[in-house]
Amino acid sequence: MANWPNWLPIKESLRDNKVYGAPQIQDVIKLNTNENPYQLPKSVITELTNEIEIIAKNLNRYPDRDAIKLRSALAEYLSKDFLTAENIWAANGSNEILQQIFLAYANSSCVGLSPSYSVHPLIAKITNSDWTAISLKEDFTIDIPALHKKIEETNPSLIFITSPNNPTGGVVKLSDIKKIAEFIQGRSALLIVDEAYAEFSSEKSAIELIKDFPQIAVVRTMSKAFAFAGVRVGYLVADPNVISGLKIVRLPYHLSTLTQAAALVALNNVKLMQSEIELIISERNRLHAEMTKLGLKVIDSGANFLFFTGFQPKSQDLWQRILDHGILIRDVGIEGFLRVTIGTPEENEQFLNSLKTSLR
Template identity: 30%
Template sequence: MAWWSGPIFPRYRFIKQKLLHSDGAGMMGAGLIREEIRGIRPCKHGGGVEGVRLDFSISLNPLGPPPSIAASLRRFASDPAGLIHYPDSDSSNPCNVIAQSRGVLKEEVLVGNGASELLFMIPLISIEKGDVALIPSPSYGEYGRTVIMMGGQVCYHQLSRANNFRMDIESFKREIEVINPKIVFLCNPNNPTGEYLGREDVLEIVESCKQTGSFLVIDEAYADLSLKRWYSDDLIRYGNVIIVRSLTKSFACAGIRIGYLIADKGVISALKSVKIPWNVNALAQKLVVSLIDGIEYLNRSVRLIEREKAYLFGELKRLSLTPFESDANYILVDLHGRSAASINEKLLEEGIYIRDCASFGLPEFARIGIRRHEDNVELVNALKKILEVF
């Protein structure tokens, strides 16, 4: 007889029976999973497809990682202390370097394991059951997940195809005033549409959020790679603005997750209270220091992106597709009744992959990341062959 099934352990026998014989519902039937979690499904993202040579579904810097990354990797590998010891849980040195570079206080900076981790944390400190988050749509799919986990609700501000998915600022401001959301998420440049709102437009949204007492979370993951990038860091002086950035995309190091946010000191303090310890590994912390001032590298990258974006835009139009004007390092494309999934099936035969926008609610649209010229030419030639028979 097992030790837990005897007469002196009736409670343990009951637990075993409850877990193993719960009308086929398993642990969920036992009520161990929170109701808010049960309906949540992982978001679909670009990348990670087997057999892909040229991945246009991810939108990283087409120049690839800068030389400073290789040098940092060599230095890190030559010093075993970086592997033996725990990393600094507060990422103090990266925070200092970012603060000096951005002209803010170190207490106004938080470094994370990619921008997505930081975006995940924000609703943890703000959303209570029944609170509402307002999100433009289509946009990055991860914003609403933590809101729902915390018992909040998500309201989507629909961007119109008739208006080329451009943001109507007045309409968005009215919705903020009517809904009175706890958080407003703004992806700038927006993913997947590529629209990058200028300072005056963003300031209008900031003022609306200030009036309703809402957080405004500005996700600038792609801003470094835009020709129109502008300095937004001073917006945190409003107190309710949180700005999130991704070094992963700017410097093409997706395998090493690095992101940071800047915000009011009180917001940073609250975020630190929910942050898991040692969330940024020692190597990533070293890379922050070597990357943060790579402005010349970013300028060269933007010049390449603008040149290749113009080439792709023209070629896609010649294929009778409809590309949308973009301020980012990717282009949203209307495939005119063809599903992106079916086109990807054919492209995969050539080892090429584009971003199917079905997860954005746009199954007949694709997002194409800008790559080097020879890669872009290969994509165009592959699309020509496919569209001849589609």
């Protein structure tokens, strides 16, 4: 528990909170926050630099508050004929999108799954929203009847699904998402599908369902597949009514001119920016096979990371041994499991070697 001075009027609900975030350690191979390991292509850096030079002279002005150009470009990227800028909202990372969703729509209770992305309950807490989580089944799939029962009992205004799920990597079938969307028809509720890792998965996106189920809203990000985590761009794909609610809670001019311009440059170069996705997927599959050969149980993943178990040491001890080899992976706080982000082939090789010695 933090030692707050008496004069500090910290909210009662936050008094016991710890600061969220993975350890930041220098000079290690970073395989802990599911970033894309590849730097921006040279030609994109040049385009970005030129663009910044052009817009810099107008930085005395506020940005386009509604980020229309960016939202249109995102709609085009998704290339679905039923989507326009009106269906898209953009913010500083999908975490900010999630926060805006809570601010606008966490009316009654919120229901999520466990284990899943820990920032969902974290934002519930800081926005003073009620949060209940349903445990995933032993194979980390969703217990749909249990979720439906919880929805019946608590009548939530928000339901969160993450696919591919973080930290497990598991993919939720589109048919299951449809079942949940059908179940909430007639209720005042939104089904939020967090698809931060969608581009690494072969399952269809829930975006397709939006035209028939306007209660589905899909959260996406440029942090992973676009290798653009440092810029902070996330977006929501939803019915225009959902976007209207977010406009009420967003801070005025929340998305800087620099951010909007950088994102537009990236979207102008989608093929280049996403050219390493295939390699990351093949490395994920290779790593899965190699780790299985070491006797580990690796959960099937549709994302750019693997969640694994079946080792003798405590999670924290194995995490430390691997760190002693200069490789930082993630202990998500689930005993017996660790998560590793897929790096470059060289980084993955070093991880495998460190794992081999650390398991002995």
